[in-house]
Amino acid sequence: MEPIILMEHLHKSYGNKQVLKDINLKIYPGQVIGYIGPNGAGKSTTVKILCGLLSGFEGNVTVKGIDLRQDPLGVKRIVGYVPELADLYEVLTPVEFLELIAGLHELDPAIASERIVKMLTAFGLEQNMLQRMDTFSKGMRQKVLLISGLLHDPDILILDEPLSGLDANSVIIVKELISQLAAQGKTIFYCSHMMDVVEKVCDRIILINQGTIVADGSFEMLQESLGKGSLENIFAQLTAEVSLQGVASSLVSAFQKNRDDE
Amino acid sequence: MNKVSLLLYKMVLLPLPLFEKTGVNVSQLKLILRYKLMMDDRHPNTFQQTRGRPKKEGISNATIGTMIMAFVGGVLNLIAFAIGVDDVTHFSIFYLAFLFLLASILITDFTSVLIDVRDNIILLPRPVNDRTILMAKLMHIAVHLSRVIIPLTVPVLIFVLWNKGIWAGLSFLFLTSLAALFAIFLINAAYLLVLKIMSPEKFKSFIAWFQIGFVIFIYGGYQFFLKATDRQDFQQFSIDEYPFAKFFPPYWFAAAWSWMNGQLDSMGIIWLVTSIAASLGSIWVVVKFLAPAFNARLIMIQGSGSESIDLSKMKDTIDLKKRGQGIDDFLAKLVTRNAAERAGFLFSWRWTGRNRGFRMRVYPTVGYVIVWIILIIVRGGGSNTDQESPNFSNSAYGFLVFMYITSFIIINAIQNIHLADEFKSSWIFYSNPIKRPGIIIRGSFKSMLCKFYLPLAIILVVGGIAWKGWGIIPNLVLGLSNQLVICSIILLLGKKAFPASRPTEMNDRSGNFLRGLMMLVLIGMAAVLHYFVYKFVAVVLLLSVLSMLAGWLLMRRIGNISWAEVNKSASD
Known part of the structure; x- marks a missing residue:
């Protein structure tokens, strides 16, 4: 089978600092990739390159046969991106906002309009469809963002911390959504720090640290090679340079001196 | 969108068919511009406001105030018609003031719109090309600037219509629109050029200094023109006595008007051609050469690029040992009385x-x-x-x-x-x-x-x-x-x-x-x-x-x- 995402010798630097060092990846349709790594490992940079937001990289990136460098718009058409910490135009209502997104994807307005209402209703936002989003809770905004990434029926869905702010029921919905989309042959690129979710949702886990892939395989495969335990433990084993308990102790001890003074 | 915005929206979209050939996606541009203008009418909620009580949409007092100020400016511009002996001189002085005011407003109030990075993450992941986004931004600026341009022009337009007739008025209107486009695109082209040739990190620290230099350049040119032509017999002189004036854009538009109104010989057409070439040329340069890679640059400015920069090498990284010893701390100690005031300071x-x-x-x-x-x-x-x-x-x-x-x-x-x-x-x-x-x-x-x-x-x-x-x-x-x-x-x-x-x-x-x-x-x-x-x-x-x-x-x-x-x- 042809990979839907192909990265070959991907390098990216900001000034003298190398952020991505020779990333090589083949991702196949229908895979749910858990892309994890500590803060500053290069996750966001990879995602931004993949979405066509960042240029100036070395190496090749091909998405569904389209060379990202040659035709970034072509890639944007088939990728749905749900960014972390994204702003919305919150003076708009969700319907207005999604109509704008649909317009930018040049969807037929009639089809878009029907789809928007269906999706908002499915997420339980039918009562809020015509309210300005500046009154929305974090979870409601996140739902609108998720819809904005799905609206044009993309082949590849890139999710950056998609569960942030969602209530427990919505989390179940999104997890179910991911597995149903994957069953339809969509590829999901899932970035998160929530190891328990990644462990359950993803069928392939890629761990990146300091710009290099340090582990790649299913959770079971990682357990086999790195010892039994949760993904959290495997993550810490591969990426933590200091004792994590020690860090917590020094945080607490920061109060100590002041207390002694008092 | 309020009525004023709607009218201006339709107006700035008039030359749209011209853009289509240059690779701008017109339907996307219209969509982005329409939404931007709609959002401009809605005031964002701040902490102090009751949630869910959006303010009334419409023309704000601030907008009306600005328009009145611009209108007063337009009336003052009529002074131009008391200076000099012929129309080339009158219109040169008028276009000098007009272009200078537009340039000033563009530099101080609008360049931050051009390199606004807030909606990067909303617009840029969508299949929209650089030219469309840049053009949408510039048209957005044009709509807002029209609120100044129109009241600024109306008094002079009435004066010209009244004194010189319909054709004089129409040609004035045409040339003034060209002059406005010229100002908008030329000023922004300067910023785009700097953005293109500089690294995003340097651009961020350089831009404020560039602005100061740019203001000195534009305002210096304005004052130079005024000074050089300042005479005791201010009603009796003609701008044509000063050969250097021909290098200044205000003269081009003024001479084009004079030619269109039969005041110059057949060679005068050169000024109309120059005016058109300068305005459309600046648009062409922006769309053709400066727009590509604009978005990529914007993303880099946003800081997604700089977050990975080695912070220890950055100049403004705070040295822990020197904390509390800077000029800011020294002044804060000197002029503030308590911790809260010091924090504000x-x-x-x-x-x-x-x-x-x-x-x-x-x-x-x-x-x-x-x-x-x-x-x-x-x-x-x-x-x-x-x-x-x-x-x-x-x-x-x-x-x-x-x-x-x-x-x-x-x-x-x-x-x-x-x-x-x-x-x-x-x-x-x-x-x-x-x-x-x-x-x-x-x-x-x-x-x-x-x-x-x-x-x-x-x-x-x-x-x-x-x-x-x-x-x-x-x-x-x-x-x-x-x-x-x-x-x-x-x-x-x-x-x-x-x-x-x-x-x-x-x-x-x-x-x-x-x-x-x-x-x-x-x-x-x-x-x-x-x-x-x-x-x-x-x-x-x-x-x-x-x-x-x-x-x-x-x-x-x-x-x-x-x-x-x-x-x-x-x-x-």
Whole structure:
């Protein structure tokens, strides 16, 4: 089978600092990739390159046969991106906002309009469809963002911390959504720090640290090679340079001196 | 979208078919522009407002105020028709003022729109090309600028129609539209060019300095043109006597009008061609050469690029050992009385030094003041040999003008300190136990004074004493104290808000520069009053005492600004 995402010798630097060092990846349709790594490992940079937001990289990136460098718009058409910490135009209502997104994807307005209402209703936002989003809770905004990434029926869905702010029921919905989309042959690129979710949702886990892939395989495969335990433990084993308990102790001890003074 | 915006929207879209051939996706452009204008009418909710109570949409008072100011400017522009002997001269002077005002507003109020990075993450992941996004931004600027362009043009248009007939009016309208396009695209082209040739990191720190230089260039050119053609027989001269004038864009548009109205020989068509080529050419350069890779650059500016930069190598990284020893800490200790005021002081000091939006709005005013100072010095030097005009350098007038106009910078700083794109971060002021917001606001005000007033005050004191001798001291005290009083009054009459706590609204943008100029008129009045008492030392001393007392009372008043006042300002 042809990979839907192909990265070959991907390098990216900001000034003298190398952020991505020779990333090589083949991702196949229908895979749910858990892309994890500590803060500053290069996750966001990879995602931004993949979405066509960042240029100036070395190496090749091909998405569904389209060379990202040659035709970034072509890639944007088939990728749905749900960014972390994204702003919305919150003076708009969700319907207005999604109509704008649909317009930018040049969807037929009639089809878009029907789809928007269906999706908002499915997420339980039918009562809020015509309210300005500046009154929305974090979870409601996140739902609108998720819809904005799905609206044009993309082949590849890139999710950056998609569960942030969602209530427990919505989390179940999104997890179910991911597995149903994957069953339809969509590829999901899932970035998160929530190891328990990644462990359950993803069928392939890629761990990146300091710009290099340090582990790649299913959770079971990682357990086999790195010892039994949760993904959290495997993550810490591969990426933590200091004792994590020690860090917590020094945080607490920061109060100590002041207390002694008092 | 309100009716004014809708009309302007339709107007700026008129030349759209031209763009289509250059690779702009017209339907996407229309969509983005329509949504942007719709959003401009809706005021974002801030902390002080009740949730879910959006304000009425429509034309705001600020917009009407700006339009009235521009209309007054348009009436003043009629003076152009009293200068010189022929129409080329009249129109040259008019287009000089017109282009200069547009350029100034573009630089101080709108360049931050061009490199606004806020909606990167919303628009850029979509399949929209660079040209479409850049063009949408420029058309967005054009719509807002039209609120100034139209009232500025109407008085002259009526005058031309009345005196010279329909064709004269129509040709004037055509050329003025071209001139407006020329200004918008040329000014933005300069920024795009800098963005293209510089690395994004350098661009971020360079841009404010570029703005100052650009203002000096544009304003210097304006003043040069005026000075070079300044004559006693101002009604009898023709611009054609000055060959250099032909290199200035205002002349091109003026000569094109003259040719279209049969006042030049057949060779005059060259000026019409030049005008059209300059306007459409600047659009073409922007779309064809400067637009590609614009978005990629924007993403880099946003900081997603810089977050991975090795922080230890950055110049402004704070050295832990030197913390608390900087000039900011030193001044804060000197002028603030308690921890909350100190916090306000330090926050404003640091934020204004690092925030690109603030720097882009305020630093250009430094450029104007530099040109004014140079002008006063040059004019002073020249007038020594010119018996007929007052001896400028030795007159009280020269020094007073010098002293009062420098407050243009601090006034702009005060008017901009509460505006920020990241206004939502101001929740920190609301969630912390602050009894009176005035304390923070006063800290912030003092910090602006230390940054934008103190250095100039020191220069004025040293320069004043060197220039005029010790006898100038009472007048220096009065002038500097008056500046403080005026600044305090402006702060108290304006919106009472925490630093960086209010959204920058597009609809209100084009008024910033004009408002700054209006404030300068107020200051000019204070300078005139001061001029009358300049020689009477006893009166000056008495007024100084009164002025300082007023300053002290106003400072106390600022410190007493209550929550109710802050909340009221926010909901106005």
